[in-house]
Amino acid sequence: MASQPFVVVNPLARRASSAVAEVVGQCDRLGIPIPRSLATTREQPGSAQARQALDSGADMVIVIGGDGTVRQVARELAGTDTRISIVALGSGNVLAYNLGLANHDLATKISIALTGPSVELDVGWANLQTASGQRFDEPFLTMAGIGRDAQTVARTRLSSKVRIGAAAYALHGVRQAIRPPLPMKVQLDDDQPESVLTWTVLAGLTRQAPGGVVVYPDARPDDGLMDVLQVPIRNPVQWLPVAAKGVLNPDLDVAVLRYQQAERLRVRPFDPLPAQLDGDVVNRVVAMDARIQPRGLRVQVPPECRDGA
Incomplete structure (x- = not known):
């Protein structure tokens, strides 16, 4: 106590x-x-x-x-x-x-x-560089993302979030879903950098996103890893199985979603893009380097969650 x-x-x-x-x-x-x-x-x-x-x-x-x-x-x-x-x-x-x-x-x-009781949770850290040369080293506890998801967050007004909650993200997400994927260079840990076209790159620490949608089915908040998701969607129709996975069946295998795990992540977008950290947006980001601080934060939880969130 x-x-x-x-x-x-x-x-x-x-x-x-x-x-x-x-x-x-x-x-x-x-x-x-x-x-x-x-x-x-x-x-x-x-x-x-x-x-x-x-x-x-x-x-x-x-x-x-x-x-x-x-x-x-x-x-x-x-x-x-x-x-x-x-x-x-x-x-x-x-x-x-x-x-x-x-x-x-x-x-x-x-x-x-x-x-x-308290448990120890991982803390993510994202080092961001903007087009103007500013640098930020920012924590995140649920997810960090760069691309269309961050654009969705950036365009969701606070008044809308207060009034209708997670549905505000969904409304703006639908508008972003019809837009084309973005060119980025992505590197996990010591792998070779890879040039990709993706709607977003997300690094998640917890299973659920706003609205209870399961984005990272295998994520644990204390395993020392980020669950990295790329979404190389080319056609809006490809969102249908993605939505079914997130809302109806987290175990559904959706080919268009690319999941990997890593301790470190480097993203270099072709053009400056917004990045979001637990819903907070940094605009015109040209480089994002994310890393994990394993079990870096002690958090009070309900007794039934003592053995894992």
């Missing part, structure tokens, strides 16, 4: 103030010191608050928000003994769904956050 928890809260998240009040109430009943609450801002979306919590001796950081806030906090907590506890209230909660944390009422979510 935590002796020095902190709360990092996105004040724009649904029921954020109610969640903070519930954390305070449960801590009081459990005899846990009342945590200090640190709100995110547009300029400081979570990383600075997590660093402040670490510097103050936190052994647990409770994140109230969605994947973007969790990702920012994980940037600081990765490689430390401080646990991250997720109270999924954001517009995107993909990691929480994969960990069995999303489908609970608010009181149960916070009870798990405070008293649930």
Whole structure:
């Protein structure tokens, strides 16, 4: 049980103030010191608050928000003994769904956050270079992608995500599906680089994407590997078996999907493209180098997920 928890809260998240009040109430009943609450801002979306919590001796950081806030906090907590506890209230909660944390009422979510067991999960890191020469080293906990999927994410308005959830991604994804594949050069680990035409290149750490669609059937969040997916689709009709696999039968063999596993991934698009990390977009990327930090983050989970998410 935590002796020095902190709360990092996105004040724009649904029921954020109610969640903070519930954390305070449960801590009081459990005899846990009342945590200090640190709100995110547009300029400081979570990383600075997590660093402040670490510097103050936190052994647990409770994140109230969605994947973007969790990702920012994980940037600081990765490689430390401080646990991250997720109270999924954001517009995107993909990691929480994969960990069995999303489908609970608010009181149960916070009870798990405070008293649930912890597991060690892999952290992905993507080093991105943009056409203007900027470089970013960014974490991801569910997936990193470059190509049409990132264009879909970039064109999905926040207001749409809040209003209709994962369906907002699907609506924009349909529009992107009819567009042609993109030329890229892809290298896994120490293999030779390969020139490909693909709708996207995705590196996944968890099985499910937004909406519960199974994108990576064999992915585990703690196996030290990225599940790399290429989608060399040439004809929109080829999306039909892909949709059936994701929604109806994850074990369906779809020839147009190319799955591989790797510890490292290098992607060089022919033209600058957007990249997305757990739903956060970086535009005009000309190089993406992804790597794995095995079991780099301690995360509170429900008791039934103690032996694997």
